[in-house]
Amino acid sequence: MRLAASLPFLLLALWLGIGPAWAESRPIEDSAGRAVVVPGRVERVFAAGPPAAIVLYTLAPDTLLGWTRALSPQEELYLPERWRGLPGHGRLTGRGNSANLEAVLALKPDLVVDLGSVGPTYVSLADRVQGQTGIPTLLLGGRLDELPDSYRLLGTALGKEARAELLAGYIEETLDLVQRRIATVPPAERPRFYYARGPRGLDTALTGSINVEAMDFVGARNVAGDAIGKGGLAAVSLEQVIAWNPAIIVTAEPGFAAQVRDNPNWRTVRAVRDDAILVAPQYPFPWVDFPPSVNRVIGVRWLAARLYPALFPEPLEPIVRDFYSLFYGRTLTDAELTRLLTP
Numbered sequence: 136m137r138l139a140a141s142l143p144f145l146l147l148a149l150w151l152g153i154g155p156a157w158a159e160s161r162p163i164e165d166s167a168g169r170a171v172v173v174p175g176r177v178e179r180v181f182a183a184g185p186p187a188a189i190v191l192y193t194l195a196p197d198t199l200l201g202w203t204r205a206l207s208p209q210e211e212l213y214l215p216e217r218w219r220g221l222p223g224h225g226r227l228t229g230r231g232n233s234a235n236l237e238a239v240l241a242l243k244p245d246l247v248v249d250l251g252s253v254g255p256t257y258v259s260l261a262d263r264v265q266g267q268t269g270i271p272t273l274l275l276g277g278r279l280d281e282l283p284d285s286y287r288l289l290g291t292a293l294g295k296e297a298r299a300e301l302l303a304g305y306i307e308e309t310l311d312l313v314q315r316r317i318a319t320v321p322p323a324e325r326p327r328f329y330y331a332r333g334p335r336g337l338d339t340a341l342t343g344s345i346n347v348e349a350m351d352f353v354g355a356r357n358v359a360g361d362a363i364g365k366g367g368l369a370a371v372s373l374e375q376v377i378a379w380n381p382a383i384i385v386t387a388e389p390g391f392a393a394q395v396r397d398n399p400n401w402r403t404v405r406a407v408r409d410d411a412i413l414v415a416p417q418y419p420f421p422w423v424d425f426p427p428s429v430n431r432v433i434g435v436r437w438l439a440a441r442l443y444p445a446l447f448p449e450p451l452e453p454i455v456r457d458f459y460s461l462f463y464g465r466t467l468t469d470a471e472l473t474r475l476l477t478p
Contacts, residue, residue, distance in 0.1 A: 163292055166276035166285060167253040169261065173271050173292045174245050180293070181239055183227040183249035183264070185426035186277050190250055192218070193302060193429055193462040194286060195293050200224060200242050206419065213419040213471070215464050228260060236268055244270055246292065250285060250428065251277040251345075277427055278345070279352055279435065283307050305461060306432050310352070313439045316446045317354045326442050327356045329381035329406065332424070336384075336391045336401075337373060340424070341366045349423045349434045350385060355442055373400055380405050383442065387415045387424055389478045413441050416475045419463065433458045451476065 159175025180198040182188035191199050196218055205223035206214075225238060228249055239247065247264055249257065253276050265272040273292060275285035283303035290299020317325075330347050332338040340346035342360030344367045350357065358379035363369055377400075384406040386392055392414045395401045406412060415423040415434060422434030436454055440447040452472055459465045467475070 163273070163288065165253075165261075165273045165288065166281065167258045167261070167274045169258065169274060171265070171271045171273055173273070177245045177293050179242070179244045179246075181224070181242055181244035181247045181270075183247055183272075184251060185226065186428035187248045187250040187275070189420055189426060189428040189430055190275070190282075190285065190289065191248060194289060194299055195295050196464070198293060200244060210419045213459070213463065213465055213467075213475070218464075227264060228257065236264065239264070239270070240268055246270065247272040248275065248289065249273070250275040279306075279310060279348055279431065282429055282432070302429075302462065305458075306429065309432055309436055313353060313435055317439065317443060319446070320354065320443065322354070322356075325354045325356055326383050327358050327361075327379075327381050328383040328385050328442075329358050329376055329379060329404075331384050331386040331388065331391055331395075332368070334388060334391055336386060336388065336395060337376070338368060338370055340368050344368065345427045346424045348427065349431045349438055352435050353438045353442060355383070355438070376401075377403050382406055382409070382411060384412045385415065385423065385438070386412065387417065387421050389414050389417075413438075414478045416478055418475060429462060 160172045162170050163173050181200050182191050185203050188202050201222040201224040203226035211219040247270050261272045261274040283306050286299045286303040290296045330339050339359045342357045343365040358381045392412050401407045420430035440451055459467050
């Protein structure tokens, strides 16, 4: 990095007393192939974005300096009391990035972690953060099939290898189970779905978008993707949705699901007529879409059960309980589980 640009931040780091134990440091290769020298003892970690914050919380919550935004009381309800009230410190990556490097330094982290894309843009950002602050910065892959290795890598960096292996193994077993069972269904017989985003349901995500990775993973056919193509997000018209006539609508918007059933225009869509509207659970982190982190693993299992009930006859309740206990450290009551699964 340019020394002139880095020097003010490095001086600030010295003034703040940030001094990782370099004598015990060791190099770790992150998901982007970057060699990052990590302190031998990591106690304070700055999560650059929401996906990293969730993974870090599930692996080593005592190291998490805060969320990228303070959680709402409804979100915190599904976390143990000990971890409620963590501050919001802003984010370095993605839309609405609000944390500057001075704010990062002020928190005195031993490590910065980002999770998501490992493409050139994010590699450049990680290099810039590390170069201008002197704080080692790990970039981890955030797609579903990358999560197990990302957990293992972060576990090595934090000295939490056993815990990381437990979580990585759970993810691998869950995703493998889903893929093996769905592989028995011919592609032409898999359900056609429309993903309704926003209060009007007329924003959607196309095949291949990180926003519908959970749906793509379970082999469902995206009617918008079939018609428009692959990519990111798209705004569509109700006339297009009517023409596509999906058998199932998936949404993370309970308000949309509540009003669409009484809308005479939407009633012409097969999924609405058949009451085949799946509202994804939301707390403490949404099961589909954003943030794209480990919260989507239980979303994959939920989608598989809802879209292929004959292939996944097991009751969801104990599966959800186990996931929340293992990853979030939270034992759900019967009432909480019911509210979660019937948003």
